[in-house]
Amino acid sequence: MSAEERLKTLAITLPPAPRPVANYVTSLQIGRSIHVSGHGPLREDRTLITGRVGDELSIEEGVAAARQTGLAILATLKSALGSLDRIERVVKLLGMVWATPDFRDHPKVINGCSDLFVEIFGEEHGRGARSAVGMGSLPGGISVEIEAEFLLREEG
Numbered sequence: 001m002s003a004e005e006r007l008k009t010l011a012i013t014l015p016p017a018p019r020p021v022a023n024y025v026t027s028l029q030i031g032r033s034i035h036v037s038g039h040g041p042l043r044e045d046r047t048l049i050t051g052r053v054g055d056e057l058s059i060e061e062g063v064a065a066a067r068q069t070g071l072a073i074l075a076t077l078k079s080a081l082g083s084l085d086r087i088e089r090v091v092k093l094l095g096m097v098w099a100t101p102d103f104r105d106h107p108k109v110i111n112g113c114s115d116l117f118v119e120i121f122g123e124e125h126g127r128g129a130r131s132a133v134g135m136g137s138l139p140g141g142i143s144v145e146i147e148a149e150f151l152l153r154e155e156g
Contacts, residue, residue: 003084015044017079027080032152040142041068050141054100065143066112090128091149098138106132
């Protein structure tokens with residue numbers, strides 16, 4: 001099943017593709033790689049999930065924020081490429097969690113995004129290298145920021 005078919009089967013709706021909020025582009029394709037700038041948990045109504053995990057947000061709410069961030073990344077990819085079926089595999093994620101100093105479950109939070117990508121691209125192509133780190137703050141008070149790199153299918 002293709003990525004686009006999985007979206008439909010799972011009844012997943014993507015938020016609008018985020019717009020840059022500073023001096024950068026949301027994605028950059030170089031050859032068969034596409035690099036996606038740091039994205040936050042953008043909802044369909046263009047609001048963001050905010051709050052510090054371990055204080056204002058529970059771990060479950062942090063996981064949901066990471067999943068929503070993954071949806072925003074998919075929206076950017078679809079906007080840039082025309083179809084998620086152009087993605088061959090996830091290469092690398094960098095997940096950043098705004099968390100309390102004593103919070104230790106950053107990888108569990110970022111699994112919200114990683115699990116989504118496995119749902120969409122499959123076990124073999126949806127899992128890539130990954131880092132999950134804690135931050136003292138994130139822009140606009142967002143709870144999660146994730147940047148990503150994907151490999152594109154060969155054309156032809």
